[in-house]
Amino acid sequence: MSVEFDPTDPLADLVADWVIVGSEASTLQPDLRGALEAADDDVREPVAQGTEDTFGLTVPVHVANTYAGIRAVLETHLEQKGFRAGSELRELTHVLQSVLATDDRGASPYDVATVCLHLAAATHDGETLGVDDLEHGLAQLPADRLAPTLPPSARRLLKTVLGASDPLSTADLVDEAGVSQRSYDRHRDLLTAIGFLDQDDEGHWESRLIPWWSPFWTPVPTPGTPDTAEDALGVITAEIGDCPADGPSPTQPHGVSMGRGEQIAAIVRAHFDAIETTESAETASVQIGPPPRSDGAQLTLAD
Structure with missing residues (x-):
């Protein structure tokens, strides 16, 4: 079944957030970003060649206990x-x-x-x-x-x-x-x-x-x-x-x-203002697909 979308607004709105909780969960942020960025290469060949349009995602990854x-x-x-x-x-x-x-x-x-x-x-x-x-x-x-x-x-x-x-x-x-x-x-x-x-x-x-x-x-x-x-x-x-x-x-x-x-x-x-958390505490958005829009689902880390 084909998926219809507006090519002028090519980013999908995800319906869920992911929350990872546990000791030192915030240290996973670089690995999670890398995995999400790698997913941008895992698309069907027509999409990768530019002969087929598709929608994209933007996933902000942030540490929640800052x-x-x-x-x-x-x-x-x-x-x-x-x-x-x-x-x-x-x-x-x-x-x-x-x-x-x-x-x-x-x-x-x-x-x-x-x-x-x-x-x-x-x-x-x-x-x-x-x-x-x-x-x-x-x-x-x-x-x-x-x-x-x-x-x-x-x-x-x-x-x-x-x-x-x-x-x-x-x-x-x-x-x-x-x-x-x-x-x-x-x-x-x-x-x-x-x-x-x-x-x-x-x-x-x-x-x-x-x-x-x-x-x-x-x-x-x-x-x-x-x-x-x-x-x-x-x-x-x-x-x-x-x-x-x-x-x-x-x-x-x-x-x-x-x-x-x-x-x-x-x-x-x-x-x-002196609580130390992690060097990767800043929010980092990862784009998968077409250029990102301002909204999107969030993947949250909480120690």
Whole structure:
């Protein structure tokens, strides 16, 4: 059966995206591009000789857990929820990277989508989303998805305080997080130094997603606020020390312990545009067939 198409508009619109998920999936980008480019040579002889017309495809290949990828996921979901997506997107994206990224990969777009799906819809036109509004959505993720470089007990404490509707007493925090008093004592200083935990005047604990050292902290300028990620890391590690943490980090090989500075590096750098992902993080469109048009399906990579 012959295929009819407009020769003045020779690119087909694909009806599906492909998503590749897994450890170091983003490193596959060059190989995938090469395979797609090679497909341009795999056509029937009349097409290759130019005696028969055919339609073409353009396939953008991009890494989804970069800053731009996470911002796009966030913007899409906010618009679906009825929020106005404005200048606050930059701050929200950095916060999500801070809570969800490691030192060598950005936040998972799936985790970001899960957070957004648990957000309440906007109640009026022009409403914007604040950082505090992310807390409930983040609390719906498993504890091991939050601050992945921190020890497990610290992540359970963080999840508990993010999900609390009111500030928690120490006893309630320990009980609801399911950690021992010893674990609480060991990790409380780490979480407060990072800024994830804040104690009110009555001694109750609440979450804080923008710590005082962040460039997004308001009011600004605040005397003593670090100018760079390295300055912020220096201030925090001076407070808690850079001794080896208790037990291996989930992002390290079994039996390998990270220093405190290594544990918090990704959290801090995400506020200062310093998350490293991959050298091939930029979107690269691969043409198969006639010259490309601006639209097309996407092949997405997510670590």
